[in-house]
Amino acid sequence: MSKRVGSVSLAEMTATVGRADKFEERRRELADAALQTLSELGYARTSLREIAQHTSFSHGVLHYYFRDKVELITYCVRRYKSVCVQRYDEVVAAARTGEELSAGFAEAMAGTLVADARMHRLWYDLRSQSLFEPAFRDDVREIDAILEDMITRVVGRYAELVDGVPALPFTAAYACFDGLFQQALLRHLSGVEPAPARLHDDVERLLALVTN
Amino acid sequence: MSKRVGSVSLAEMTATVGRADKFEERRRELADAALQTLSELGYARTSLREIAQHTSFSHGVLHYYFRDKVELITYCVRRYKSVCVQRYDEVVAAARTGEELSAGFAEAMAGTLVADARMHRLWYDLRSQSLFEPAFRDDVREIDAILEDMITRVVGRYAELVDGVPALPFTAAYACFDGLFQQALLRHLSGVEPAPARLHDDVERLLALVTN
DNA sequence: GACAATTCTTGACACTCGTCCAGAACTCCT
DNA sequence: AGGAGTTCTGGACGAGTGTCAAGAATTGTC
16 A cells, blocks of 8 residues: 555556546546535535535545645635636637627626626635635635736726726726625625626626726 | 523613623623634634633633524624724714825725734625525625725715716725725735735725716 | 555544533622 | 522533544556
């Protein structure tokens, strides 16, 4: 029983690539189960046994693939980022006019608000955890940076299309859109129904505002 | 041993007012200790025993004054709100010009960002918890409403002073300022030093933007 | 098919948690 | 001073936690 060192064993280095990736593949599988559990229960109420119950494995495996709980959750946070910034860039690329971009962007936000509500609440939960747990900070900041870049592209492109100039630093613009989204999520999960529509409106208004 | 029913016993009803309030007074005392603990450790890591250690009492007493943990924390959240909206109204009342109001408001925000950082991170933590725990939702929404009102007064008064008209619904304006503040808190607790100064700038810019 | 390396299961460990309760300590009134 | 009502203590309970390790099951290789 030779324990793995790092994430690569001697056997893997000489074996085929597909074989070598099996370890990483299972890590992803387990992390996805963890993400599902986390998004249902939140960080404070999620246990390793609960995560394992969302898989076909027993709770012991988690410690075979992850050193401890923090590494697992950190891995999850990193993985999360790859899911979250996809829809928007298509919108940016497709838009030919400012109005198109504005409408498409607002619709994308309102759409993900209801479609991925549980994932988003997990994000806000983990970001809050990072205020207390330094171990999460770097990953959280990295994701925040990715989201900020996304907003930067949207706002920048919109400014181009309408011949305006950004009226706020991009980081501040991101903070505003994020605040809008978070309030909308709060309302949506509380059952206040016009949440998506209101978000749609507010996003369009704010986008027009931050470029003049 | 006659257990208290609700929060008023027979003895209290006939006793003096000071005597009657002793129960409530101790509740506040315990809740303050709980708030301190929560703001240090965060919701996920705060236990009743830990809270009791911040007081001169033993852990059993918490169940004498609060039915269970949820009631204690709910009480804490309610109590928190009374602390958080005081500085700003003075600023609004004192300002004679738009510039004065803008500068005062921005300074107040930057000030509380560093002075009450731990309390603010608790607020964001609890608000995130409410995304998972319906028991917290009403209180969280109430506090959010109070904060929104505060922003409304600031933005409204500023619009008056500069003869502008609000360019965003007040609820959206609140969401934006809140987003700004949350990002600043994240940076501040991560040790990025210009956090307060940047918040100050961004707040002034945003305030000018949402009234035109 | 046998051997070795891996992946996975199972049960145990040492804690910590919220909750409860018997009774000690205290307070207040007559 | 004594007794009733109150506040508080400290220990116990059962459930749940992260972690670990011994060994069973599986897989890949010759």
